[in-house]
Amino acid sequence: MALIVQKYGGSSLADAERIRSVARRIVDTRLAGNDVVVVVSAMGDTTDDLIALAHRLCDHPDERELDVLLSTGEMVSSTLLAMALKQLGQEAISLSGAQAGISTDAAHSRARITRIDPARIKSELGRGRIVIVAGFQGITDGMDVTTLGRGGSDTTAVALAASLGAKVCERYTDVDGVYTADPRLVPEARRLPEISYEEMLELAGYGARIMHPRAVEIGQVYNVPIMVASSFNDSPGTLIHGGVEMEIRNKVSGIAHDLEVAKITIVGVPDRPGIAAGVFEPLARAGVSVDTIVQNASLDHITDLSFTVARGDLEKAMEVSCAVAGEIGARSVVSDARVGKVSIIGTGMLNTPGYAARMFRALSDAGINIELISTSEIRITCIIEEGRVPDAVRAIHRAFELEREA
Amino acid sequence: MALIVQKYGGSSLADAERIRSVARRIVDTRLAGNDVVVVVSAMGDTTDDLIALAHRLCDHPDERELDVLLSTGEMVSSTLLAMALKQLGQEAISLSGAQAGISTDAAHSRARITRIDPARIKSELGRGRIVIVAGFQGITDGMDVTTLGRGGSDTTAVALAASLGAKVCERYTDVDGVYTADPRLVPEARRLPEISYEEMLELAGYGARIMHPRAVEIGQVYNVPIMVASSFNDSPGTLIHGGVEMEIRNKVSGIAHDLEVAKITIVGVPDRPGIAAGVFEPLARAGVSVDTIVQNASLDHITDLSFTVARGDLEKAMEVSCAVAGEIGARSVVSDARVGKVSIIGTGMLNTPGYAARMFRALSDAGINIELISTSEIRITCIIEEGRVPDAVRAIHRAFELEREA
Numbered sequence: 001m002a003l004i005v006q007k008y009g010g011s012s013l014a015d016a017e018r019i020r021s022v023a024r025r026i027v028d029t030r031l032a033g034n035d036v037v038v039v040v041s042a043m044g045d046t047t048d049d050l051i052a053l054a055h056r057l058c059d060h061p062d063e064r065e066l067d068v069l070l071s072t073g074e075m076v077s078s079t080l081l082a083m084a085l086k087q088l089g090q091e092a093i094s095l096s097g098a099q100a101g102i103s104t105d106a107a108h109s110r111a112r113i114t115r116i117d118p119a120r121i122k123s124e125l126g127r128g129r130i131v132i133v134a135g136f137q138g139i140t141d142g143m144d145v146t147t148l149g150r151g152g153s154d155t156t157a158v159a160l161a162a163s164l165g166a167k168v169c170e171r172y173t174d175v176d177g178v179y180t181a182d183p184r185l186v187p188e189a190r191r192l193p194e195i196s197y198e199e200m201l202e203l204a205g206y207g208a209r210i211m212h213p214r215a216v217e218i219g220q221v222y223n224v225p226i227m228v229a230s231s232f233n234d235s236p237g238t239l240i241h242g243g244v245e246m247e248i249r250n251k252v253s254g255i256a257h258d259l260e261v262a263k264i265t266i267v268g269v270p271d272r273p274g275i276a277a278g279v280f281e282p283l284a285r286a287g288v289s290v291d292t293i294v295q296n297a298s299l300d301h302i303t304d305l306s307f308t309v310a311r312g313d314l315e316k317a318m319e320v321s322c323a324v325a326g327e328i329g330a331r332s333v334v335s336d337a338r339v340g341k342v343s344i345i346g347t348g349m350l351n352t353p354g355y356a357a358r359m360f361r362a363l364s365d366a367g368i369n370i371e372l373i374s375t376s377e378i379r380i381t382c383i384i385e386e387g388r389v390p391d392a393v394r395a396i397h398r399a400f401e402l403e404r405e406a
Numbered sequence: 407m408a409l410i411v412q413k414y415g416g417s418s419l420a421d422a423e424r425i426r427s428v429a430r431r432i433v434d435t436r437l438a439g440n441d442v443v444v445v446v447s448a449m450g451d452t453t454d455d456l457i458a459l460a461h462r463l464c465d466h467p468d469e470r471e472l473d474v475l476l477s478t479g480e481m482v483s484s485t486l487l488a489m490a491l492k493q494l495g496q497e498a499i500s501l502s503g504a505q506a507g508i509s510t511d512a513a514h515s516r517a518r519i520t521r522i523d524p525a526r527i528k529s530e531l532g533r534g535r536i537v538i539v540a541g542f543q544g545i546t547d548g549m550d551v552t553t554l555g556r557g558g559s560d561t562t563a564v565a566l567a568a569s570l571g572a573k574v575c576e577r578y579t580d581v582d583g584v585y586t587a588d589p590r591l592v593p594e595a596r597r598l599p600e601i602s603y604e605e606m607l608e609l610a611g612y613g614a615r616i617m618h619p620r621a622v623e624i625g626q627v628y629n630v631p632i633m634v635a636s637s638f639n640d641s642p643g644t645l646i647h648g649g650v651e652m653e654i655r656n657k658v659s660g661i662a663h664d665l666e667v668a669k670i671t672i673v674g675v676p677d678r679p680g681i682a683a684g685v686f687e688p689l690a691r692a693g694v695s696v697d698t699i700v701q702n703a704s705l706d707h708i709t710d711l712s713f714t715v716a717r718g719d720l721e722k723a724m725e726v727s728c729a730v731a732g733e734i735g736a737r738s739v740v741s742d743a744r745v746g747k748v749s750i751i752g753t754g755m756l757n758t759p760g761y762a763a764r765m766f767r768a769l770s771d772a773g774i775n776i777e778l779i780s781t782s783e784i785r786i787t788c789i790i791e792e793g794r795v796p797d798a799v800r801a802i803h804r805a806f807e808l809e810r811e812a
Contacts, residue, residue: 016462050482056422057486058493065492065500069485072478076456079475080463086471087464094471099549120549143505143526 002167003125004029007039007135007157009173012231013077014044022231023084025172026130030090035125037164039135039157040081042073063108067137067147071097074134074153082132092130095120097137098145102156104138110149111138113156116163133160151212158215162222169219169226170237175210176230177238180402181255182206185393188403194239195253202345202379205258216240252346252355252400257393259386261291262314263339263371264321265306268331272301279305279324288317292341292374292381306372308383311337339371340389343381344396356380362399368392408573409531410435413445413541413563415579418637419483420450428637429490431578432536436496441531443570445541445563446487448479469514473543473553477503480540480559488538498536501526503543504551508562510544516555517544519562522569539566557618564621568628574645575625575632581616582636583644586808587661588612591799594809600645601659608751608785611664622646658752658761658806663799665792667697668720669745669777670727671712674737678707685711685730694723698747698780698787712778714789717743745777746795749787750802762786768805774798 006029008022030036041047050069054061061069078094085092101117124131135153138146148155154171161169178200179189197220200207207213210228219226219240229237269275276295283290293307309317314337321333344359359380363370368391372383384392397403412435414428436442447453456475460467467475484500491498507523530537541559544552554561560577567575584606585595603626606613613619616634625632625646635643675681682701689696697714715723720743727739748769755761765786769776774797778789790798803809 016459019463053422053482053486054489057425058489061489062492065485065488068481068500068502072481075474075478076459079471080459082471083460083464083467086468094474096474096551145502 001033001035003035003037003164005037005039005157005161005164005166005169007153007169007171008041008081008231009153010041010044010046010077011174012172013040013042013081016080018231019043019077019080019084022172023081023088025231026081026085027088027090030130037121037125037131037133037160037166038081039133039153039160040074040077041135041153042070043077043080046073046076064144067108067111068145070147071134071137071145074136078132078134085130085132090130091128092132093124094132094134095124096134097156098139098143100131100133100160102138102159104140104146104148106140106142106144106146108146111140111146113138113148113159116159118160118163121160121164151208151214154212154215155218158218158222158224158226161224162218166224169224171211171226171228172231173210173228174230174232175228176233176235177228178203178207178210178240179254181393181397182257185257185390186255186397189397190403190405191235192238192253193236194241196347197240197242198378199253199345199347200240202343202376203254203256204343205260205341206254206256211240252344252402254345254402255393255396256341256343256345257389258341259389260311261308261339261341261383261386262311262317263306263308263336263383264314264317265304265334266321266325266330266332267304267334269303269305269325270301270329271303275328276305278328279321282320282324283317286316286320288313288320290317292372292383294372294374308339308341308372336371338386339383340386340392341381341383342389342392342396343379344400345379347378358399359396362395363392366391366395368395407439407441409441409443409570410574410576411443411445411563411567411570411572412576412578413559414447414487414637415559416447416450416452416483417580418578419446419448419487422486424637425449425483425486425490428578429487429494431637432487432491433494433496436536443527443531443537443539443566443572444487445539445559445566446480446483447541447559448476449483449486452479452482470550473514474551476553477540477543477551480542484538484540491536491538496536497534498538499530500538500540501530502540503562504545504549506537506539506566508544508565510546510552510554512546512548512550512552514552517546517552519544519554519565522565524566524569527566527570557614557620560618560621561624564624564628564630564632567630568624572630575630576643577617577632577634578637579616579634580636580638581634582639582641583634584609584613584616584646585660587799587803588663591663591796592661592803595803596809596811597641598644598659599642600647602753603646603648604784605659605751605753606646608749608782609660609662610749611666611747612660612662617646658750658755658808660751660808661799661802662747662749662751663795664747665795666717667714667745667747667789667792668717668723669712669714669742669789670720670723671710671740672727672731672736672738673710673740675709675711675731676707676735677709681734682711684734685727688726688730689723692722692726694719694726696723698778698789700778700780714745714747714778742777744792745789746792746798747787747789748795748798748802749785750806751785753784755784755786764805765802768801769798772797772801774801
C-alpha cells in the first residue's frame, strides 16, 4: 500500500460544495488502495479576512497573536474536510500542526520547520484513517503556535511527504500544471508533463504562483516527487521530480516572466575588492531582496553596477543605494521602475550553444531592446521594458516552438 | 496585588468596536493595580455559524471534529482581544485552553474539566502580562481538543479563578446583574446587590441565562465569589457568594419562572416501594431530565405521580412513561404541554412560616390555579397554566414587595 500526500489550496476548499468535491477525490485515491495524508489551506479568502479583522483592532498586530489567529483558518477547513469524508463513509481525522508533530523555530509569521515527529500521523494511518493536517502551521518547543509564512501549506505538504516517505506529494490547486509559458500571455502554451526541481525553481514568479519555491526546494533535497494538478478537472498535471535531466537535457522547458520589477544602476563605481559586498550587505540588512545582478566590464577601474528588486522595494532600495553610493564614491544612482523580466529555462541548456543567441534574435526581431542580461546554468534572463514583456514571451515561445510536443 | 478573573461573553465581543471597549475595561482593572486573567467566548454568533457550516457538510458532524472547529471561535476572539490590549499599550498574551493547562476528559462536546495546571498562566502573569484564555475548551491527555458544552466559558472562568486563587471572578455580559424577577416581565424588578450560590442555582432558568449552573456550582464548591455585571455600562452588578446567608436569611430574594415546561401525570400508580425508581430510571436512560416531581397522598395504595420535563423532551418522555405505566400496572398517562413554572427563592425561607401561604394567596387573588406544588429548603415552586406565568410573576413580586430595598 503506497502513501500519498495530497495538498488542497484555498480556492479548492472555498465552500461546502467544493469541500465535498475534494472529499470525493480523496476517497477515490483511498479506494485505489493508498494510504492518504491530506494537507489543507484555509478556505477561500479566510486568511485575508482574518488579517483585515486584526488590522481593524491595531496598526501592527502582534506576530504571535496573529499566528494563532491565522492558524484557525486551516483548523476550520481541516475539520470540515474530515466531516465531509466521514459523510462519505470514510474514517478520517483532522490534526493541527502541533498534533501532526510539526515543530518550528519561534520566528512568528515566517517560522521554519525544525523537525517532524510523524508518530501520531502513522498511528492514525495504522488505524485505517485518512489524516487531514492543517497546513501552514506548527508549534514551538514552548508550545506556541507559529505559521510558516508564504508558501506555508505547500511546505507542510512536501515536508510531511518527505518525513513519511510518501510515494508522491500531489498538490491540487486551480491551475492544472506547469505550462511552457503563462497561458494568460501565450494561449498556445503547452502543459509540461514533467519538469525538474531546478527548472521549477528557475521559473521564479510564474512557477511560484503554482508551487512555492520553498516547498520545491524541500522536494529537491529529500527527492519527493511533486505532482501539480487541478482539483477542478482530471487533467494529469505536471510532475516535478529529479529524474528528468537525462531526457530533457538541452531542451528549453518554459518561459518565465515577471512584471513587478524595478532596476537600479549605481553609476561610476570604483572597481575594487569588497565593493559588491559594500553595496549588497546594507540592502540585505534593510530587508531588500536583490534579484538579477549585473556588473559591467570595468573601464579605468570604474564600473556600473545594476540590479533588480521587487517593485515594492524600490523606494527603500534607492534610499540605501544612494547612501552607499555616497560612501563608496560612486557617481550617481538611477532607477527605472517600469522594467520586466523574461527568462528561458531548461536543464543543462548552457552546455549547448545557440540558446542565448536564439532568444536574443527573437527579441530583436520583435523590436524589443534588452537592458540587462543574466544567466545561470539552466536559465537565461533578459530585463526589458515592462510594456513589451507579453510580446517578448510570445516571440520567444514561437522561436523555440514550445507549442509543439517535445 | 490582587488577581481578578474576568469573563466576557460573545455579545460583548461581537465586533471590533466592542472588543476595543472590553479592552479599555480590562486596562482600567489592570491600572487599578490588579493582575488580570480574562476568559473569552467566541465573537457574537460565531459558534452558531460554525455549527451551520458543519451541518452543510454532513448530517451528524463528528463530535471530535466539531470540537476542534468550534474551539477556533474562542481562539479568534482571544487573539483579537490581546491585540487590542497591546494597541492600548498593555502587555498581553492569548492562550488556548491547552496552553492554559485545562485538561478534560474525552467526552467531546460536553467535556468535564479534570484538572488545571496554571503554571503557564502564572509565568505570564509574573512577566507582567494580562492573560487572555480561550474559554469553552480544553485538551485531553491524548492531546485532542475538547469543548465543555453548555456554560463552557463560564465554567472555564470560575474554574480558573478557583485554581489561581483569584479574589473574584467577574462575569460580564449584556445583563447587568440578577434581578428579583425577570425585568422583561416585571419592569419594577430590582437588581440584587448580592445573592448566595444556592439561591442562584434555584433561580434555574432565569438564573441560568445569566450564569450557567455548572459554573455556579464550581464557585460554590471552591468558594469563588462571582460578580455578574454588564460590559455595556458601569452598573455595579450582583455578587454571587457564600457569605450572605446570615444577612439575607428569611428573605425572598427573587422570583424565577420557566415557560418551556410540560407536565406528565401517571394516574393510578400502585403505591409500593421501588415504583419511583421504576419510573425515573428509564427516563434517565432515555436522556430525559426530570424536573419537579410530586407524588400525591396514597388512597387505597393507589397514587398519582406527576412530574415536569423540558417541553422539547415531552414526546420522548411520554413514550417512556407509557411503556413504564404498562409494566407497573398504572391506569393511564396524561400530559399537558402548556404549563409554566413560578418559584420564589430565598435562603432558609422554609424555617420561617408564612412564605408559602403568601405566595399561594397572591396567585389565588390573581385568579391563577395551582396545578402542582413543590418545595425545597430555599424554594417554593408552583406549576400553573403557561399563559398566566407573567401575571403570576408580577402578582408575587408585588405581594413580597420585592421592588423595595431590603
